[in-house]
Amino acid sequence: MPDVMDSARWSGAIHVLPSGSHRARVFAKCHTWSCRMSAFDILLYLQHIDMHTPASRAAQALATRLGARLDGLFVADLPAAAFSLPEAVPAQLEETRRRCVEAEEHGGEWHGWLAGAGIAGAWRVAQGDTVQTVCQAAAGYDLLVMERSQQRSDAPVGFGTVSRCVFGSDRPVLVVPDIATIDTVGSRAVVAWNGSRESALALAAAVPVLQRADDVLVIDGSEMYADALAVLPPPGLADWLQRHGIRARIQALDAGPSHAAGPLLLDAAHAHRADLLVMGAWSRSRLAQMVLGGTTRHLFMHGDLPMLVAH
Numbered sequence: 001m002p003d004v005m006d007s008a009r010w011s012g013a014i015h016v017l018p019s020g021s022h023r024a025r026v027f028a029k030c031h032t033w034s035c036r037m038s039a040f041d042i043l044l045y046l047q048h049i050d051m052h053t054p055a056s057r058a059a060q061a062l063a064t065r066l067g068a069r070l071d072g073l074f075v076a077d078l079p080a081a082a083f084s085l086p087e088a089v090p091a092q093l094e095e096t097r098r099r100c101v102e103a104e105e106h107g108g109e110w111h112g113w114l115a116g117a118g119i120a121g122a123w124r125v126a127q128g129d130t131v132q133t134v135c136q137a138a139a140g141y142d143l144l145v146m147e148r149s150q151q152r153s154d155a156p157v158g159f160g161t162v163s164r165c166v167f168g169s170d171r172p173v174l175v176v177p178d179i180a181t182i183d184t185v186g187s188r189a190v191v192a193w194n195g196s197r198e199s200a201l202a203l204a205a206a207v208p209v210l211q212r213a214d215d216v217l218v219i220d221g222s223e224m225y226a227d228a229l230a231v232l233p234p235p236g237l238a239d240w241l242q243r244h245g246i247r248a249r250i251q252a253l254d255a256g257p258s259h260a261a262g263p264l265l266l267d268a269a270h271a272h273r274a275d276l277l278v279m280g281a282w283s284r285s286r287l288a289q290m291v292l293g294g295t296t297r298h299l300f301m302h303g304d305l306p307m308l309v310a311h
Helices: 022-034 054-066 086-104 107-116 130-138 161-168 197-205 207-211 237-243 261-271 286-292 295-302
Strands: 041-045 069-076 123-127 143-148 173-177 188-193 215-220 249-252 276-280 307-310
Touching: 041 054, 041 130, 054 069, 054 143, 054 173, 054 207, 069 086, 069 130, 086 123, 107 123, 123 130, 130 143, 130 161, 143 161, 161 173, 188 197, 188 207, 188 261, 197 207, 197 276, 197 307, 207 276, 215 237, 215 261, 261 276, 261 295, 276 295, 295 307
Parallel strands: 041 069, 041 143, 069 123, 143 173, 188 215, 188 276, 215 249, 276 307
Antiparallel strands: 173 307
């Protein structure tokens, strides 16, 4: 079975540095990566092998916009039932192997789909636990793309496959609702900023997308969350965006006494005709959001446009 990690992807990135100060070592590492900044690699996880889902279309649209590489990943997971019935394990393992072989045969279809859009990429098939495998594979990419079902929701929100990958992958994730209508991704973007570590990570991850956007609107809710979150010191947000080549308008968010930011953000995205929402995910714990509600929970449950999130 092919390994989900491609060692060639990292060739030259891990190397022996000359002795010296910690700062010198860090600079050398940063300099190595700065030479590769023109490359952007996207991994699309396909729960089902279908190149016409909203997530597939979103990944293709974003790869086209960024001139990025797009790899597809299918994981043949062992059904949980196999662990409760030991006698079922051999049959389930054989079924999993059969699914892997069948998935490998879709490589030609995948490459044809990419070629039609002028995109480079690879087709990957792996066997194992879905969350663990996706998180491991995503480590070699700049962005992970996953589809979230609104009909068969990730409930309780925060503990399904998509949310667990947001937590476990340490990579930004483009979460695409299966009800989303995809024409473009990243042309008109809304950034949800609340001063949290998570929103800062999401904003930094989205820089290549926002630099190419036709219109960017930042919804600044940091004042509203000042007492609820460990808000970062004022970053000079407008200057930061300008230094990174992002032209954006900044609008304050006032959710009133209800602090119901989720519905307001979704309304703002609709009013802006946004095709992308950039936001931090789970600034509070998943359990707190499940019990008390929260912005991430609301948008994962009711969002209808792609969301670039980071945790």
